[in-house]
Amino acid sequence: MNKVLLDHFFPPKEAFSPPPRLRPYKKAPPLTGEEISTALSQCSPISAPGPDGVPNSTWKQVNKINPFLLLQIFSPLVSLGYHPAALKGSNGIVLDKPGKPSYESPASFRIMFLIHAFSKILDRIIASRLLLVARSKGLLHLNQCGSLPGLSTYDAVLTLCNDEKTMQRPRLKVSSLFLDIKAGFDNVDNSTLARILREGGIPPYLISGVSLFLGERSCTLVFQGAPGTPARVNVGAPQGSPISPLLFLLYVAPLHFGIPQGLMIS
């Protein structure tokens, strides 16, 4: 069962090959204590801890006592565009999707990753920097509302209703087409995402950090009777990481931009 689930959720892909030697990116802005404090303030104190078992609330207290400790560890990682292998391990909790007629197929399950709290702090820092740059470069389409600060599904529904009513007023015929991307997060391809980010003008240190974050991950599936051995994962953005929703939005943004002019999809 462990192998069936792993093959379904993480189909074998070509392994990501990191550079042999890392050099500091001179254009990477230095990390500040405020960025770490902001990232920690966004971490839920009751969020389930990752494999190291240390919860977010404890790291918040550590940062209050010694604000330089996390800064000294994270600063080289940000300037080198590196995501350490030690933080890429995760426990994958297998949850059944409710309302399925049969649970004999791996498609009836979803996997929730429990990631190191330390990794989540770093992910939030990278995510906030990436979001800032992506918005300034116009890499996110106006219709993308999910997982972005200040926007929600409510805004998407309001926009859709507004657009429909606007077109219905002059007695135009309006149709809505809803699309669902199957297993979206699980199929984010590392090299394609890196190309999208490169073409969008994202700074190289962020592209390097994202590529190293997604490549060569390991996951230990947790369910009754699981062997408990970590497996290599080279595909997908881990659900449970704060940066994954943003990476998925950037990954699918070309679909929004690719819609021909004159055809509006909300």
Added chain:
Amino acid sequence: MAAYGHISFLSSYSVLPSFKGVDDVLSLDISSQEPLFATNFHSFRIITAYLTNTRDHWVCLVSPETLFAALEVPLLVVGDINIHNALSDPIRSLSPGEIVSSTPYFEKAAQAGLALLNPHGEYTRFPLTGKARPSVLDLSFANPHLLPMVQGLEVSHPSTGFDHVPIRINLAPPTLIPSPRHPRWADTDWEPLAPILKEFKVPPAPSCPSLADLDSWLAGSLDRPPALLKEHTRVSRPSHHSKPWWSPHLTTLRREFHTAARMARKHGTPTLRDVANISKAGYFKAIKTAKTKHWSSFLLGATPQSLWTAKRFA
């Protein structure tokens, strides 16, 4: 009705019928000179019940009181008594007649402290004609004395050609595995830890490192803070003494209660709500009974020296 025992089993254990004058019921007392299942019990009882064919209808004439008695020895009740209930078959659409006929049996079983062993919704009868639907008909119940010994109930064996599938109930001495220890992060001792964290210096990172250099630098920098935190955090010590009144029976009742409550929340039918209420009442009553029983046994064993301990707990 007949019972078969292997010759080697019968040479080690004595098997005696314990019921007389009740139709459709076979009750056997199995005894041994040696304690059974690594417990203090020297005997246990198996009751199996079946149906009577009256006017082309199979009905159970055995009363719930006959089947489900509160015994002080391990008790296993098995059989097909043609009852359907949401506790055994949660996805079946039950008719009012099925509810009326099954409820007294499940209520009496709960009152006597017997728990259903069948995995929820696993069919035990597959009609050969194809007109009727599969169902969970062959039910098994265990009382609190037997429940710790029940390792599982399997219905996945090959068919014998009959419309009921073979069922195997595995009994073995209970294995008590204590829960793993885990840090109690709310109780971290920050007073001695704070000066150590304030003095903690991260060694400077290599300037143009290879991946191996960077990972070894990180290993030193990343591993030490969590290790320090764990050193100054108390570890929970789960033991069998933390809730001595808890039993595997209560675990089963809790699982049944949560399953029934979840079904009631999901579908919201009056029948499922009633089942959830019965499960809830049975679960909390069992907790209360277990606590009372433990307290009584503690008081019975109390000495004049432990009077103040008893007063402190009271």
